Amino acid sequence: MEQTTLPEVWLRGALPDIPPLLQPVAHALLQAREEVNALMNDFPDVLIWNRPSGVASVGFHLQHLTGVLDRLFTYARGKSLTTDQLARLSEEGHPTGDTLTVDILLNRFNRQVDTALNQLRTTSESTLTEPRGVGRAQLPSTVLGLLFHAAEHTQRHVGQLLVTARILRGY
Secondary structure, eight states, X not given: OOOOOOOOGGGSOOOTTSOGGGHHHHHHHHXXXXXXXXXXXXXXXGGTTOOGGGOOOHHHHHHHHHHXXXXXXXXXXXXXXXXXXXXXXXXXXXXXXXXXXXXXXXXXXXXHHHHHXXXXXXXXXXXXXXXXXXXXXXXXXXXXXXXXXXXXXXXHHHHHHHHHHHHHHTO
């Protein structure tokens, strides 16, 4: 039986309830989610912290994908990071015993994408050029700058995750 391949998310049309100017952000996040879920299907838990040639581990990328979306979307709301968010940032790339599995990390990422999409649905296009500070230094950005960077940064790490996972699987 032939498997039907869907076009990339951005070629499937507008997403309901997402403001027009934020469609590319939502498309990129949904594309990332599809690719990560397909890539991590049956990925062995014993390999998630391996670092071939010293590159970042699959576990790091899965944690970072979740964390960076959480942090950048927090800044886009004009909020500072919480103590919990800072703690999770410091834990990225570090296994915490046997408690983290591919499924757990993947579920966290999927939930974070859902949270980001919900925020996009409620973001008024009239706020996109409003200034936002990033980090403790409050480096200058805008709502749109943060949302766009969240999407492109996610895509960058999905690419790195793809390469690392394929190397670890041996193909």
